Amino acid sequence: MTQGIALALDYAAPALPEIATTRDGVTFDPRPDLWSVASLVLGRTTFDFARLTSISDEVRHKIKLAILWHLQNSSFSHARNQNSRFKAFHDEVLAKQSRPVDVVELAHILNYRATLSDVTDWKLGVIRILFESMQGLGIGIVSREGLEYLSEATIKANVKGTSIRTRDPNEGGFSDLELLAIQSALNDAYAKGEIELYPYALGWLLLGYGSRPAQIALLKEQDLVVSETEGQKLYALMIPRAKRRGMPLRSSLKMRYCSKQIGLLLEQVIEHNSKLRDELGLAGGDWPMFMAPKVGGLPSFEHHMSASEIGTLLVKALGRLTGLKTNSKRFRITLAQRAVDDGKDKFTVAEMLDHSDTQSVEVYYEASPALVLRLDRHLAMELAPLAQAFSGVLVATEAEARRGEDRSSRIYDRSLADNVNDPLGTCGQMSFCGLLAPVACYTCRNFQPWLNGPHEQFMAALLANRERMEKAGIPAQAYANRDRTILAIAEVIQLCAAEIELRGEAAA
Numbered sequence: 001m002t003q004g005i006a007l008a009l010d011y012a013a014p015a016l017p018e019i020a021t022t023r024d025g026v027t028f029d030p031r032p033d034l035w036s037v038a039s040l041v042l043g044r045t046t047f048d049f050a051r052l053t054s055i056s057d058e059v060r061h062k063i064k065l066a067i068l069w070h071l072q073n074s075s076f077s078h079a080r081n082q083n084s085r086f087k088a089f090h091d092e093v094l095a096k097q098s099r100p101v102d103v104v105e106l107a108h109i110l111n112y113r114a115t116l117s118d119v120t121d122w123k124l125g126v127i128r129i130l131f132e133s134m135q136g137l138g139i140g141i142v143s144r145e146g147l148e149y150l151s152e153a154t155i156k157a158n159v160k161g162t163s164i165r166t167r168d169p170n171e172g173g174f175s176d177l178e179l180l181a182i183q184s185a186l187n188d189a190y191a192k193g194e195i196e197l198y199p200y201a202l203g204w205l206l207l208g209y210g211s212r213p214a215q216i217a218l219l220k221e222q223d224l225v226v227s228e229t230e231g232q233k234l235y236a237l238m239i240p241r242a243k244r245r246g247m248p249l250r251s252s253l254k255m256r257y258c259s260k261q262i263g264l265l266l267e268q269v270i271e272h273n274s275k276l277r278d279e280l281g282l283a284g285g286d287w288p289m290f291m292a293p294k295v296g297g298l299p300s301f302e303h304h305m306s307a308s309e310i311g312t313l314l315v316k317a318l319g320r321l322t323g324l325k326t327n328s329k330r331f332r333i334t335l336a337q338r339a340v341d342d343g344k345d346k347f348t349v350a351e352m353l354d355h356s357d358t359q360s361v362e363v364y365y366e367a368s369p370a371l372v373l374r375l376d377r378h379l380a381m382e383l384a385p386l387a388q389a390f391s392g393v394l395v396a397t398e399a400e401a402r403r404g405e406d407r408s409s410r411i412y413d414r415s416l417a418d419n420v421n422d423p424l425g426t427c428g429q430m431s432f433c434g435l436l437a438p439v440a441c442y443t444c445r446n447f448q449p450w451l452n453g454p455h456e457q458f459m460a461a462l463l464a465n466r467e468r469m470e471k472a473g474i475p476a477q478a479y480a481n482r483d484r485t486i487l488a489i490a491e492v493i494q495l496c497a498a499e500i501e502l503r504g505e506a507a508a
Contacts, residue, residue, distance in 0.1 A: 013062050013139050022071045024249060025299040030068050033060070038297035039076040040217050040249060043306035047083055054094040056102040062139040066130060069137060085126040104131070106145040122158035161363035164333055170325050173334035176477075178324060180443075180484040181387060183207065185321040188391050188445050198290055199317035201269050202310060206328055208262050210335030210353065213307035213314075213328050215242045218250050219289035221273065224258070224266045235263030241354055249301070254354060340364045342477065375483055377463060380490040389488035392425075392447035394495050401426035401448040411438045411447070413458045424458060425449035442488035449492045451499060459489040 020030045026038045033050035047067065052060055063086060070079035093112045094101050101108070113124050128150045131142045142150070164172055174182065186203045189195040205216060218240035225236040235258035240250045258266075266289065273291055277283075288304040295302045305313075311328055318326040332353065339349050346358040346365070355361060384390075395401045403409040403426060410423040424438050429446040438458065441447040449455060462482055469479040 013058070013065060016061070016064060016068070020068055020072065022076065023073065024076060026297060030064060033064075037071065037076075040298055040301055040304065040306055041076050041214055042080070042308045044297065045076075045080060047080075052087070052090050054090060054097055054100055056100045059100075059102055059104075059141050062134060062141055065139050066134045066137065069133075081126060082130045085123055086130060088123065089127055102141075104142045104146055106143060106149055109142075109146050109149060118156055121156040124153075125155040125157065128153075128155065161366075164337065164363045164367055167337075167367055172330070173337040174324070174330060176480045177387060177483055177487070178322075179207075179334065180481075181389065182318065182322055182324070182326070184389065184391060184443050184484070185318075189321050191445060195317055195321065197269060197272055199313050201265050202290070202314050203318060204262055204265060206314065206331040208259065209237075209239065209256060210332040211239060211328070212242050212332070213310045215240050215354075216290065216310050217288075217304055217307045218242075218301075220250075221270045221287050221289055223253070223289065224263065224270065225255070226263070226267070233260070233263065235260065235266075237262075237266070239354075336361065336364050337367060340367070375463065375466065375486060377459070377490075380459065380463070380486050381494065384487050384490035384494060387484065387487040388491070389443050389484045390491040390495075391443055391445040391488075392428075392441075392449060394451065394492065394499065395426070395448045396451045396499070398423075398426060398450065401450075402428035403430070411441050413438050413454070413461070422454050423450065424453045424455065439482060439485050442485050442492065449496075451496055453496075455489055455493050455496065459486060459493065462486050462489070 016030045018029060018031065019027055021027050022037060022039070024039055028035060028037055033048070035047040035049075036044055037047065038044045049060055049064055052063065055063070067079055067083050070082055089112055092115055093108050094104075109124075109127075112127070113121070116123060131140070131147070131150060134140050135142065135147060140147075162168070167173065182203070186195070186200055190197075190200045202216065205211060223238040223240075225238060227234045227236075237256045237258040238253040239256050241252040241254055269289060273287060273289075276291065277287070282303075286300070288301070290305045290310065291303050292305045292309065296304065296306070298304070315327055318324070336349050336353055339352060340361075344352075346361050349361045349364060350356075350358045353361065395404075398404045398410075401409075409427045411425050411427055412423050425441070426448045427437075427441065427446055428448055429444075439462075442449070463486060466479045466482065466486075470476075
């Protein structure tokens with residue numbers, strides 16, 4: 001096979017150094033064909049150049065130089081992506097050659113593109129960036145014809161934002177009901193000891209800020225700012241900015257308002273960390289908010305969890321609790337889409353998402369209008385088993401309820417006709433509750449509805465009020481926030497019906 005001539009410099013490619021340092025400050029020896037490099041994004045990652053068996057030693061050497069340059073000057077993710085795309089190119093095309101390739105020809109590029117579709121054409125775009133950057137560095141491996149083709153070719157970009165534009169139910173933002181389900185599942189599981197502190201706190205951080213896992217991985221305990229005014233604690237959170245190309249990690253932080261709930265939760269995380277460090281005998285003061293189970297290799301971030309570890313921890317915990325497909329991207333989309341639906345301008349949304357401009361938020365304004373669920377009794381009864389919104393315990397009589405002897409624990413609906421002699425149930429919580437009763441009760445784990453309580457009447461009242469507001473043109477956000485309560489009541493009604501039927505069969 002006749003090889004072309006790569007447009008490289010006339011002199012040989014430089015040797016690889018004995019020690020190289022990535023942009024994140026990690027040092028390693030790049031001379032072997034197997035690299036093990038630590039990063040905040042993916043933890044420790046392997047770069048295996050030995051498996052590139054269908055290219056010459058010189059081309060392999062140049063590829064290593066190129067990937068090393070990107071590790072030193074670009075993000076770790078970018079370098080890893082370049083490496084992965086070249087491996088795919090090698091396996092798809094170069095591995096089919098009769099002898100090791102020392103120049104990438106136009107035919108190789110055309111054969112590779114023939115394996116792609118309109119949806120995957122972007123992969124050639126990544127290869128083009130790698131080959132052109134190598135040419136610029138003087139370590140080119142592509143023939144003149146190949147470079148000319150790549151330079152002139154129109155390559156379709158990776159289509160982004162489809163799940164946002166279409167409000168995809170599995171890839172896009174969460175619906176209001178799903179969001180309420182996540183919140184309730186988190187709180188209930190933590191109260192029951194079914195979820196640990198870290199995933200619980202991570203869930204609420206994503207609900208509150210929609211931060212990227214890399215930003216959470218960079219968080220340190222010192223980023224929680226606590227002040228006290230007139231006996232009241234006030235919180236702020238300094239969130240590291242991500243995707244700052246060429247900038248050191250944590251070089252820029254943005255102050256965010258922190259609610260009392262999240263502030264108290266992060267204080268609990270810090271207290272937990274302190275006890276853990278005492279047990280392990282660790283000393284020092286520059287500690288991460290979320291500590292890794294083992295020490296990593298990233299300077300100044302040895303005890304930080306990687307972004308990948310944080311994402312995995314969250315997905316496993318929330319997936320198990322809710323049955324939903326959960327990841328940080330969906331929380332981020334939800335935060336932005338709800339802001340747009342609420343009428344926020346592009347600059348506000350871009351600031352919320354920590355974008356430097358408004359270009360990336362345009363897609364949220366292109367999204368199809370939010371569909372408002374037309375909820376009636378029939379649909380509520382159908383959705384109730386799926387929503388699993390009811391968290392309490394059904395009791396046959398007041399006497400069976402926790403705090404049943406305390407008449408002040410009774411829960412009434414003051415809007416019903418007989419709101420004095422016909423309670424809905426009993427509150428089993430011993431301390432003060434500042435939530436709105438009885439709307440908040442049905443999704444609370446401490447609520448004990450009575451078997452013969454007026455649950456049908458209460459649900460009918462909520463549905464009638466919802467219909468009235470909808471017909472009046474009131475924004476959906478004003479009434480849809482009670483939909484989860486309606487579904488919880490529907491579940492209670494079904495439980496009551498099943499229990500009554502069971503008792504009837506037993507009596508017969």
